[in-house]
Amino acid sequence: MAGGPAAQGAPRKRADARRNEEALVAAAATVFVRSGVEAPVRDIAAEAGVGMGTIYRHFPTRAELIVAVYRHQVEACAExxxxxxxxSGTPAVALERWIELFVDFLVTKRGLADVLRSDDDAFGALHTYFVERLVPVCAQLLEAAAAAGQVRSDVGAYALMRGVGNLCIGSDGDDRYDARAMVGVLVRGLRRSEGA
Amino acid sequence: MAGGPAAQGAPRKRADARRNEEALVAAAATVFVRSGVEAPVRDIAAEAGVGMGTIYRHFPTRAELIVAVYRHQVEACAExxxxxxxxSGTPAVALERWIELFVDFLVTKRGLADVLRSDDDAFGALHTYFVERLVPVCAQLLEAAAAAGQVRSDVGAYALMRGVGNLCIGSDGDDRYDARAMVGVLVRGLRRSEGA
DNA sequence: TTGCCAAACGGAACAGCGCTCCATATGGTC
DNA sequence: GACCATATGGAGCGCTGTTCCGTTTGGCAA
Known part of the structure; x- marks a missing residue:
């Protein structure tokens, strides 16, 4: 959990190992853009110019690689x-803006929302990471808005985030479906009383 | 499209073929309950006691098998x-009740919502079937409610159904997320003016 | 500079999946 | 009872993720 540079226990990696790790994250980012988050592992290894063994040495599960690629953006969203x-003027507005931020993030990452909801255990850690990092933030905003009487209080932060995430699934390649708009409708359903 | 019994062109199937087809639908239904809609094809073949070739002869794509299993319920929902x-008293109430029906159907079919939204082409026909059969029905209800000024009119029937379907994804195995409740919030966001 | 070895690497190999293909078996008909 | 179009079964192919181990190499110590 201590993210600082070279904590005590860390045995310091070899130079080539560090190089490969960075190359893998960069390659994964490239491939994710090209083919989506569910791209074959071999493609990522090839893009990085490393072997299969190397990828699994650095990222034992797919989830860890995906987290490494998107960590910065998730952190930014959380902060x-x-x-x-x-x-923001009111907690409700803050909540709505924050959700917009989250949706923008998800929608621009091809297949990320899909995989976030995958029942495959390989992605379990990914789901966990997102939940642990973002749900508390959402909860803070949601509770503030609920305390101010601006949104209903019978929807939990986890459920809300899952709902929003689900609405973002398959958000590309179908111009009849606008994930942002549907999230807007959902958020509107969260409001308490006074219309418009 | 003519679903009637033995239209002209149909060359009449052999008895064993018909038996196997029925066995396959029954077996698929059983396996879907046990392992979800994404169960391996081999499992279904084994459950039915037939070979791989037979399953693909009768149902060239997975989607057709799934459609065969759930056709009755989809028809009932459409009707x-x-x-x-x-x-119902008002179009808005009718719409809400109908969506509840649809959600109940989806939520009780393990993995069906997931697969409905899969980007895998093998399931494209499934998506198409659901859309063609149910979107017009939804559109009728939605337009009636919109015409009555009870719901906003800037959300299309297709988008609404996709949103609802998406909210049902992964609806089992997580007691922190209640798909029915989230759909309720979404539908509430659809309402025009007057609260409660 | 050189020698050493743990660390790291690469890719062959294995397992599980969807789907195809064709030699074989069988139901219905003459 | 014989014939053959229809239907069957399962081996086989290609594509996944993942593991495993012989080989290479970076960094340190002599």
Whole structure:
């Protein structure tokens, strides 16, 4: 959990190992854009110019590789929560803006929402990471808005995030479906009383 | 499209073929309950006591087998639309009840919602069947409710059904997420003005 | 500089999947 | 009872993810 540079226990990696790890994250990012998050592992290894063994040595599960690729953006999203709560006019507005941020993130990552909801255990860690990092943030915003009487209080943060994530599934390649719009409808259903 | 019994062109199947087809649908239904809709084809063949070739002879794509298993229930759902519109107090209530029907259907079929949204082409026909059969029904209800000024009119029937379907994905095995409740929130967001 | 070895690597090999293909078996008909 | 189109079964192919182990190499110590 201590993310700092070279904590005590860390035996310091070899130079080539570090190089390959970075190359893999970069390659994965490239391939994810080209073929989606569910791209074959071999493709990623080929793109990085390494063997199969190397990929599994650095990222024992697919989820860890995906997390490594998107960690920065997830962190940014998580950190935006308190800031929005501070800067926005009302908690409800902060919540809505934060959800927009989250949706923008998901929608622009081909297949990420799909895989986030996969029942495959290989992605379980991915789901866990997202939940642990983002649900508390969402909960803070949601509870503030509920306390202010602006949204109903019978929907939990986890359920809300799952709902939003689900609505983002398959959001590309079908112009009859606009994930952002549907999330908007969902969020609207969250509001308490006064219309518009 | 003419579903009637033995239309002209149909060359009449052999008795064993018909028996196997029925056995396959029954076996598939059993396996779907046990292992979900994405169960291995081999499992279904084994359950039915037939070979791989037989399954593909009768159902060239997975989607057709799934459709065969659930056709009755999908038809019932489709036919319930006009009836609800006739019998319910208002179009909005009819729409809400119909969506509840649809959600109940999806939620009780393990993995069906997931596969309905799969980007795998093998399931494309399944998606198409659901869309062709149910979207028009939904459109009728939705337009009636919109015409009555009870729901907003900027959400299409297709988008609504996709949204509802998406919310049902992964609806089992996670007691923190209640698909029915989230669909309720979505539908609430559809309403126009007056709360409660 | 050189020698050493743990660390790291590469890719062959294995298992599980969907789907195809064709030699074989069988039901219905003459 | 014989014939053959229809139907069957399962081996086989291609594509996945994942493991395993012989080979290579970076970094350190002599």
């Amino acid at each position: 935006a929560g308190p800031a929005l709560l501070r800067d | 319930a639309g006009p009836a609800l519109l006739r019998d």
